[in-house]
Amino acid sequence: MNSILSDSRFAGIEPFESRLWISSPTMHGEEQAWVDEAIRTNWVSTVGENIDKVESAFASYTGVRYAVGLSAGTAALHLAVRLAGEKLYGQAGPGAGTLAGHKAFCSDMTFDATANPIAYEDGEAVFIDTEADTWNMSPEALERAFELYPDVRLVVLAHLYGTPAKMKEIRSVCEKHGALIIEDAAESLGAKYRLGDAWVETGSLGDYNCISFNGNKIITGSTGGMFLTDSKEDADKVRKWSTQSREAATWYQHKELGYNYRMSNIVAGVIRGQIPHLDEHIGQKRAIYERYKEGLKDLPVQMNPYDEKNSIPNFWLSCMTINEEAMAPDRRGETEYSYQSREGKSSPDEILEALAAFQAEGRPVWKPMHMQPFYRSAPFITAGGRADAEGRSLAVGEDIFRRGLCLPSDNKMTPKQQEKVIEIIHRCFA
Numbered sequence: 001m002n003s004i005l006s007d008s009r010f011a012g013i014e015p016f017e018s019r020l021w022i023s024s025p026t027m028h029g030e031e032q033a034w035v036d037e038a039i040r041t042n043w044v045s046t047v048g049e050n051i052d053k054v055e056s057a058f059a060s061y062t063g064v065r066y067a068v069g070l071s072a073g074t075a076a077l078h079l080a081v082r083l084a085g086e087k088l089y090g091q092a093g094p095g096a097g098t099l100a101g102h103k104a105f106c107s108d109m110t111f112d113a114t115a116n117p118i119a120y121e122d123g124e125a126v127f128i129d130t131e132a133d134t135w136n137m138s139p140e141a142l143e144r145a146f147e148l149y150p151d152v153r154l155v156v157l158a159h160l161y162g163t164p165a166k167m168k169e170i171r172s173v174c175e176k177h178g179a180l181i182i183e184d185a186a187e188s189l190g191a192k193y194r195l196g197d198a199w200v201e202t203g204s205l206g207d208y209n210c211i212s213f214n215g216n217k218i219i220t221g222s223t224g225g226m227f228l229t230d231s232k233e234d235a236d237k238v239r240k241w242s243t244q245s246r247e248a249a250t251w252y253q254h255k256e257l258g259y260n261y262r263m264s265n266i267v268a269g270v271i272r273g274q275i276p277h278l279d280e281h282i283g284q285k286r287a288i289y290e291r292y293k294e295g296l297k298d299l300p301v302q303m304n305p306y307d308e309k310n311s312i313p314n315f316w317l318s319c320m321t322i323n324e325e326a327m328a329p330d331r332r333g334e335t336e337y338s339y340q341s342r343e344g345k346s347s348p349d350e351i352l353e354a355l356a357a358f359q360a361e362g363r364p365v366w367k368p369m370h371m372q373p374f375y376r377s378a379p380f381i382t383a384g385g386r387a388d389a390e391g392r393s394l395a396v397g398e399d400i401f402r403r404g405l406c407l408p409s410d411n412k413m414t415p416k417q418q419e420k421v422i423e424i425i426h427r428c429f430a
């Protein structure tokens with residue numbers, strides 16, 4: 001028997017009968033109809049009506065002029081970075097990426113798919129620390145990075161867990177330094193941000209914008225992604241690159257490097273069936289966040305924060321951090337961890353283990369990129385230095401990673417199931 005299940009602190013709690021996921025696909029039925037229609041009409045390819053419909057639906061939802069359906073959010077980010085690199089530094093030949101010899105600034109606390117396209121294009125990522133108000137790229141650290149690396153002209157930024165970054169400040173820093181912005185809105189589809197008097201969608205705030213339909217996202221196609229822009233020329237280029245860069249000739253003619261990144265009409269059928277449910281999913285995720293906030297308010301913890309005046313997150317994942325004074329010992333190596341229980345305290349790994357023992361899936365907060373073995377030699381810039389006089393790290397992302405965790409946030413989780421999750425967390429602090 002799992003030792004947690006025999007721990008007297010958890011007496012009387014039964015494991016969930018089936019696993020409670022952090023965020024899993026939620027199908028409604030229309031998806032099947034559009035997939036069937038594609039098969040019935042033999043459009044089982046990377047062309048077809050489902051693709052056309054989802055492209056126009058997301059251009060109109062996000063308020064951009066052009067959308068290109070791709071095989072994944074990562075593909076969208078790669079082509080966005082390639083496009084930016086070509087725009088800034090010219091076309092690359094066969095032996096090098098468009099960012100060869102150049103640096104680009106990138107969110108630090110994010111999934112690695114945000115950063116990897118910089119490496120695909122042979123650029124060097126400079127990671128920008130996180131701010132505590134939204135858990136996204138710190139505008140102050142970004143400004144400092146421009147002071148240190150004044151030649152940089154590209155910023156790749158994500159909206160973590162569906163919470164918009166401080167875009168007004170970031171756009172103003174980028175404008176001042178003449179830098180392009182690639183917005184990674186993979187996790188934030190449907191999240192809104194206030195610009196002046198207008199509410200605008202994430203996915204429309206950068207020069208090039210990317211969304212994802214990965215199986216864990218707010219709506220899904222099983223996989224899939226989309227590139228969004230106001231430039232017809234750029235959209236046409238991305239569409240061409242994504243279909244092997246074929247020129248207008250009867251034979252296969254190539255002037256540019258090509259990719260097989262186009263969205264499938266079957267995947268687009270699933271996405272098409274999900275579109276009418278996007279706002280409903282956001283409503284469910286918001287209700288989950290609010291229930292955690294209420295249910296955990298008597299504990300020494302904080303929910304992942306957002307700017308209530310200027311943003312409306314999509315609440316994709318609910319997260320929490322444990323207050324410093326309530327942190328029990330928890331040590332993390334490269335892939336292993338060990339924690340100790342303390343009365344009245346707990347730790348992310350204790351809570352995650354307890355949830356897992358009862359069949360509920362949580363996850364540590366995304367480990368910052370500058371802490372990843374692959375990127376450990378990359379420059380990393382904070383708003384105010386790396387350590388205080390006692391040698392304690394001043395990196396905000398490191399602190400959130402140490403004290404934070406992502407909670408089960410599946411939109412099919414019932415209030416009763418969530419009550420049990422909240423109870424398990426309480427017992428961890430007993």
Ligand SMILES: Cc1ncc(COP(=O)(O)O)c(C=O)c1O
Nearest residue numbers: 072073074111113114186212214
């Ligand atoms: C922030 C972020 N960027 C990019 C991606 C990549 O998207 P995809 O899985 O569709 O390639 C993901 C998730 O998968 C993500 O969470």
